[in-house]
Amino acid sequence: MAGFDQVITAVWDAWQNRREQANEQAExxxxxxxxxxxxxxxxxxxxxxxxxxxxxxxxxxxxxxxGGFGGAPKFPxxxxxxxxxxxxxxxxxxxxxxxxxxNLDKMAAGxxxxxxxxxxxxxxxxxxxxxxxxxxxxxxxxxxTSAYLDGxxxxxxxxxxxxxxxxxxxxxxxxxxxLGGFHSTEDADSEGEEGKFYVWTPDEVQAVxxxxxxxxxxxxxxxxxxGNFEGKNILNLPKTIDQCASIRGWDxxxxxxxxxxxxxxxLESRNQRVRPGKDDKILASWNGLMIxxxxxxxxxxxxxxxxxxxxxxxxxxxxxxxxxAQFILDHMRRxxxxxxxxxxxxxxxxxxxLDDYACFANALVSLYEASFDERWLDEAVNLxxxxxxxxxxxxxxxxxxxxxxxxxxIARNKDMQDGSVPSGNSMAATVLIRLAKLTGRKEFMDAAxxxxxxxxxxxxxxxxxxxxxxxxxxxxxxxxxxxxIFGDPATSDTNQALQALRGRYLPNRVIACRATExxxxxxxxxxxxxxxxxxxxxxxYVCQDFTCQAPVTGADEIAAAWEQLG
Numbered sequence: 153m154a155g156f157d158q159v160i161t162a163v164w165d166a167w168q169n170r171r172e173q174a175n176e177q178a179e180x181x182x183x184x185x186x187x188x189x190x191x192x193x194x195x196x197x198x199x200x201x202x203x204x205x206x207x208x209x210x211x212x213x214x215x216x217x218x219g220g221f222g223g224a225p226k227f228p229x230x231x232x233x234x235x236x237x238x239x240x241x242x243x244x245x246x247x248x249x250x251x252x253x254x255n256l257d258k259m260a261a262g263x264x265x266x267x268x269x270x271x272x273x274x275x276x277x278x279x280x281x282x283x284x285x286x287x288x289x290x291x292x293x294x295x296x297t298s299a300y301l302d303g304x305x306x307x308x309x310x311x312x313x314x315x316x317x318x319x320x321x322x323x324x325x326x327x328x329x330x331l332g333g334f335h336s337t338e339d340a341d342s343e344g345e346e347g348k349f350y351v352w353t354p355d356e357v358q359a360v361x362x363x364x365x366x367x368x369x370x371x372x373x374x375x376x377x378x379g380n381f382e383g384k385n386i387l388n389l390p391k392t393i394d395q396c397a398s399i400r401g402w403d404x405x406x407x408x409x410x411x412x413x414x415x416x417x418x419l420e421s422r423n424q425r426v427r428p429g430k431d432d433k434i435l436a437s438w439n440g441l442m443i444x445x446x447x448x449x450x451x452x453x454x455x456x457x458x459x460x461x462x463x464x465x466x467x468x469x470x471x472x473x474x475x476x477a478q479f480i481l482d483h484m485r486r487x488x489x490x491x492x493x494x495x496x497x498x499x500x501x502x503x504x505x506l507d508d509y510a511c512f513a514n515a516l517v518s519l520y521e522a523s524f525d526e527r528w529l530d531e532a533v534n535l536x537x538x539x540x541x542x543x544x545x546x547x548x549x550x551x552x553x554x555x556x557x558x559x560x561x562i563a564r565n566k567d568m569q570d571g572s573v574p575s576g577n578s579m580a581a582t583v584l585i586r587l588a589k590l591t592g593r594k595e596f597m598d599a600a601x602x603x604x605x606x607x608x609x610x611x612x613x614x615x616x617x618x619x620x621x622x623x624x625x626x627x628x629x630x631x632x633x634x635x636x637i638f639g640d641p642a643t644s645d646t647n648q649a650l651q652a653l654r655g656r657y658l659p660n661r662v663i664a665c666r667a668t669e670x671x672x673x674x675x676x677x678x679x680x681x682x683x684x685x686x687x688x689x690x691x692x693y694v695c696q697d698f699t700c701q702a703p704v705t706g707a708d709e710i711a712a713a714w715e716q717l718g
Contacts, residue, residue: 194606194607196612198601198628202625205628209616210235211247213277216251217280224277225275226627230295231574234382234623236248237657238622241306258281259281262313262388267373267388267389269326269501271547280382280700283386285340285346286340287339290327291441293322293327293445294444297319297320301452301453302659314458316453322567323442323472325537328476329434329479331483332479333434336432336434338428342425342428342429346359347386348425349422349426350386351386354366354375357370358370367451369418371400373388374386374389374390375387379405389623405613412460432496434496436492436493437510438511439512440514440515441574447469447470447515447518447522447548448475451466451472452654456628473522474519477512477516483500484500490555491504493508505554506543506567507574508582510577513536513587516529517586517662527673530552530673532583533591536587539580539584540555548601549605549606550602550607556584568610568621570609577603577621582620585628590662590664592679601628608674627659630696632697632698633661633694633695636683636693637649637688638667638669638691639667639690639691648707652714656710664679668685672691679695689705691703692704
């Protein structure tokens, strides 16, 4: 391969001696890049067969021994797990659900999960999730939280709810800016050594816990004199705690309690170590993902679901989500309503990209559904309008990564395929479908459909790399009811109805709630139009495409309505 000095010499020679030919070739390359960036027209139908094909290909790629997709290094694929859960809900099959639960179980037991503070590392260098790259990313923890929340809703396994809560607690404690936004990354290294902050020796454990409890902890969490990582130990659970109790003849309930205390004590000790460095910039897109996870968790997690959780924690999640959203609106937005991409040390920089608008708008919809504060929905609609005005390809049916007035690039391209985060187009389709169902605006659904049609060939070729597009497709195919509630969420009867609804696995639905018919903004007027509240308690309308069933009142009838939804 030519060295850089040779490349520079060749470029200089071409410019000096073959300039006309060089200019002609540059024009051809630019034209080609523009064509590639704009994408190709897809063919075929948007139907359930696409989901079935994705199911088959994901099954082929799945590791049925350790969970996950592919081999080492192994990255989480939370969007794919959410797709599989949606496919399973459409047509229940144990094999599909088992893929999801195996993956969730193995990650939560592995070294990729921080068993003391909560939160997930970036990826595992091995195939069985033991040795992580110790860096913790905001987006991974947002997406994995959502996947574990869905896992809990689908299975009622409270262990998944606990992992989600612990992960969010880590974000609140270690990754939240004092002004409200969420920081981007916590590094892998401390004191110049990767993982030093996280690993343990038996002597270190016993110095904190004492001999008896230390011995039990080391047995459960795979801490040995030989070590499992460069002579030291990454905490992980090769066996479940119940299995440990059974093998050693310990009382299982007491062991769970003892290990919970031990984890807190070890965390206090670990907090005295030199922490890894932190990237404290605040990115609109990544914050959108975490706001979405926090808002969803506020409506799903309770002290009944996670007994070890502080009863006030759900409110703390909602407050953190609201604060982060307000931070972006206050500090990362121009006077004309356009977003900036990032913020650090008091300065917002760079015009927002498609994923900034799409992820943040989607988060605002989730924040509305968690709080029913309609200003969040108004802001989401404003961002969606900006996406349509400045990012939408009127000819190609999907969205460019940069706006039409962004700084001039060689070519505007389109971001379709998921990487470690969902693609901008997949998130745009997702939020536009949700907004269309809430507002009745046809142009939102048309743009979402155009995006899915443009991406159809890619989805068929690479379903493992297009998980969020498949989520959006599942929403598009429906049914996706609009659930309209008249009632004050602060009252016990309305709150109980909402808790029961949020505790069910209903991934395809939108919720709107008002205390009275004439309260709120014009954004939701089409959805509430013609509906009336009852003086006897909350009134529920279950609608599909704005055609509604008869209203339902009373706790028993509302519970029956939720049961009919699935």
